[in-house]
Amino acid sequence: MINWYPGHMAKAKKKLQERLQLIDVVVELLDARIPVSSRNPNIDEILQDKKRIIVLNKMDLADKAITKAWKKKLAQEDPAIAVNSLNGQRINLITNHAKNLMADKLNKLVRKGRKKRNIRLMIVGVPNVGKSQLINQLCNRGSTRTGDRPGVTRGQQWVKIKKGFELLDTPGILWPKFESEEVAFRLAATGAIKSDIYDNETVAYKLLKFLKDVIPDTLQERFNLDYVSADTLELMEDIGRKRGCLMSGGKVDRERTADIILYEFRKGDLGRISLEIPSQS
Numbered sequence: 001m002i003n004w005y006p007g008h009m010a011k012a013k014k015k016l017q018e019r020l021q022l023i024d025v026v027v028e029l030l031d032a033r034i035p036v037s038s039r040n041p042n043i044d045e046i047l048q049d050k051k052r053i054i055v056l057n058k059m060d061l062a063d064k065a066i067t068k069a070w071k072k073k074l075a076q077e078d079p080a081i082a083v084n085s086l087n088g089q090r091i092n093l094i095t096n097h098a099k100n101l102m103a104d105k106l107n108k109l110v111r112k113g114r115k116k117r118n119i120r121l122m123i124v125g126v127p128n129v130g131k132s133q134l135i136n137q138l139c140n141r142g143s144t145r146t147g148d149r150p151g152v153t154r155g156q157q158w159v160k161i162k163k164g165f166e167l168l169d170t171p172g173i174l175w176p177k178f179e180s181e182e183v184a185f186r187l188a189a190t191g192a193i194k195s196d197i198y199d200n201e202t203v204a205y206k207l208l209k210f211l212k213d214v215i216p217d218t219l220q221e222r223f224n225l226d227y228v229s230a231d232t233l234e235l236m237e238d239i240g241r242k243r244g245c246l247m248s249g250g251k252v253d254r255e256r257t258a259d260i261i262l263y264e265f266r267k268g269d270l271g272r273i274s275l276e277i278p279s280q281s
């Protein structure tokens, strides 16, 4: 886990901006469950007028209808798609969109009698959003290393991911938002940050408070509850008891209960749940 200090951010920004000069299209990766909170706060300033595709990753964990609404909203600015980087579902759309974005520029080259060149892509995003997973998926599809080329920092390489496309094999790591407790909660709940603001128990409590209104039936069934208490603390203790999280004297071990709730939520065992909806933000 990176500790972001202003100095680190300035350095990361500078490094990224250097690499951006080599790139045709940036793939901005967001978490489909929290597209607002998982977005770097300075992204527009960093990317400036660079062509961009917004990719909502982990679509398998997010609510289908809400993701669709997000895509519609985000697509007002840039092409926006949702993918699953674990199984590679829909990642073909990334190169399709990149091709469209670059069509005019490349056609111009051809009209000038020059050779059509590969479209160069790079993935950027905050920690844990799935950058490495997506790079692996894109690279696993019959890709080839294109060898060293000037201008690329040592240790980084271009990978030819399909005909006409090259991907920088190291992602751009961006810092997350630190602007509010609510954002910190959402990043912590989805596992993106180890929050300094919240401990696991508080994150799980806040999450449960949200979930009991959104998916009461799922909670009742999953944890085998007699009923879903309107009192969040009571509900948490009921879940703890059902899962055998007891300390000596029969008191519920809330820390262990919190770990279970967070683990199952992050894994998708509680269903596909989005923590942010477009009209809220």
Ligand SMILES: Nc1nc2c(ncn2[C@@H]2O[C@H](COP(=O)(O)OP(=O)(O)OP(=O)(O)O)[C@@H](O)[C@H]2O)c(=O)[nH]1
Binding pocket: 057, 058, 059, 060, 061, 083, 084, 085, 086, 087, 125, 126, 127, 128, 129, 130, 131, 132, 133, 134, 173
């Ligand atoms: N369910 C699900 N999990 C995903 C998906 N993509 C990535 N993950 C998981 O999310 C976690 C983080 O993925 P990484 O690829 O390591 O994320 P990263 O952005 O490279 O993370 P940093 O190295 O911290 O910057 C891993 O446990 C992945 O298996 C997805 O589409 N669906």
